[in-house]
Amino acid sequence: MKLNLFSIGLLFSTLLFAQDYKLCGTDEMVQKALEAEPELLNNRELLKQQADSILANDVFRKTEDEIHVIPVVVHVMHTGENTNISDAQIHDAIRIINEDYNKMNSDTSDVIDEFQNIAANIGVEFKLARLDTAGKCTKGITRTYTQLTNIAGENVKELIKWNPRMYLNIWVVSDIESGVGGYSYYPGSAPNNDANAGVVVLASQFGSIGASDGNNFSSRTLTHEIGHYLGLPHTWGDTNDNDLEENCDTDDYIEDTPNTIGSATGYCHLTQNTCESLDNVQNYMDYSSCAIMYTKGQKDKMRTALETGYIWSKAARNNLPTNENLMLTGVHEDYVAPDCLATIDFKSESSVTCPTQEVKWENLSWNYDTAISYEWTFIGGTPSTSTEENPVVTYSEAGLHDVSLAITTTGGTNSKTIENAIYVQNQSELLTAPNTISFGSNEFPSNPNQSANWYVEEYFEGETWHWNTLGSTTSDGSIRIQSYDFIEHGIRKAYTPVFDLSNVPAPCYMYYDYAYARKDHESADELKVKISSDCGNTWTDRLTKDTDDLTTVSTIYALEFNPTDALWEEQKINLNTWIGDPQVRALFEFSGSNGTYLYIDNIRFGVPNLSIDELTASNIHLEVFPNPNNGNAVIQFNVLNTHKIELKLVNVLGKEICSMSNNYKAGQHQIDLKTLNPDLKPGLYFLNCTIGNYRETKQVIVY
């Protein structure tokens, strides 16, 4: 009975803390790397042997009070706003690891008496790099906009990684794909022949302020992961499974850490005794909530790691603290670091607006401490220049406008211009709904007919939405985009023309056709559709589809994806909320990585719920032009869904001259009168168009 209650207690504790603590993924990641690259096992073994022989050498003991300095670079992988964590949070995280690795943490006095004599000062100092790999001024922080931060792992290292022989790379991310809170690799065991060494950690478990959860477990996650990076296993052995009875049979191969099964996650039982001796639950390499110390044995292990490394080792830790490397990375005490040139970045709240509407511009520049001046230039804006950090501007003229920002620091002046940074909409240029966009010509995004203009943001480097002829449901063209060619992984935005929904009856929908396939198993894309009726000031989410939802064919297209008719699907979005609004536009937002093309075509805006009974003259738009004509004319019509359509030409006596009947897909269609009859004699005719129960007649005069 007693045992049962204990088990229930354990169950409760697991449930209670599961949400608060995301654990360490190091051992799983190391295991994965070793399976993929078996030669890493040899690397790791050689480094271990080297470490053992260093440890046995008297010289090692003589240098144990020397402080080893490690240059650090923090790569912030973000999607803007609060995921783009502050410099202050990064400095706070560095402060914590420096306190912990120099036994200067204020809670060191809380180490219980039994472990006070082995609680060690590691003597390792971490300094944010002041020179980057190209020898340029840096604050030791990089910022990369990428959706991969939500499914992070080794993938983010492909976007940015500094020489791991020179820097400890730390990637701060929003979410790790495997669900852990952080992970790193033991010396010699990282993928890519150890070049991927470093720490990946959640922003919520990084430092103690800003986006951090702020509890002890989260604030010390980086301390723990750097322990692995410098060769330490968990206190119970090199698995990720704490709190298991069999852990008494495994060891961390460090003499002074007591044998233990490990704490239950997030607990702190200072008297815990799991393998016939008092556990060191306060150890940073445990999963307790009260980790505040390393032992002397762990100190030896980590310091030998910093003296270990072969010439072939891509991330040899022994190069990090050398004088030469400290000079090259700008963290040597003899190097006086200046303030850097700012890396310029800025955005407005929305990239589309209307005349007289206020636009707030936000400075997002980084890599500097203090700005001496901000100099903004707003072509077509009022004011046209500003020295404020975050100015507010209005535009009187419709069209596309460039924006520039120059920032001067003691490191110099840097500037950036974003062309077509804002689109000011002419409120009188709009399309009357219902209406169809079939992308029949390459007039995308700009169109000689102003009211048919799209706006495609070109904020990020690399591919964006563009017109093509390789897939279409209605005409010769469509628009498409693929994430595989993204240089910067940001959201690609395409804004439709503005539609007048004043006179559309309920129910009212937007329909479009789309086709999408995976490029490989790594494909991770997302499409969002949003609607605005206030000049782009606010947007309402109407659709979100990820790779699985978007796929219209299960086949993987590793090369080109040019969809045949059968590979298209139709999407329907309810617009009832906006019935009566004179200015409504949609926004297609695409983001992702490793995907092939998403095609979009045949956008029908403000149409009723599509069924054959609802076909009306106002949505079929049957036209013949020119009319009168000499026999050369075009018959044009829209259909809202795939329909069988019969066209019949009769003369004034009601006699049928010619007819044709075909299936037509949704969208606008044009048929030459000559295909109906190549040899019409002058006279008056009636064109009968029949779609299901609907029938419409137009006069045609041939001269």
Ligand SMILES: [Zn+2]
């Ligand atoms: Zn761990």
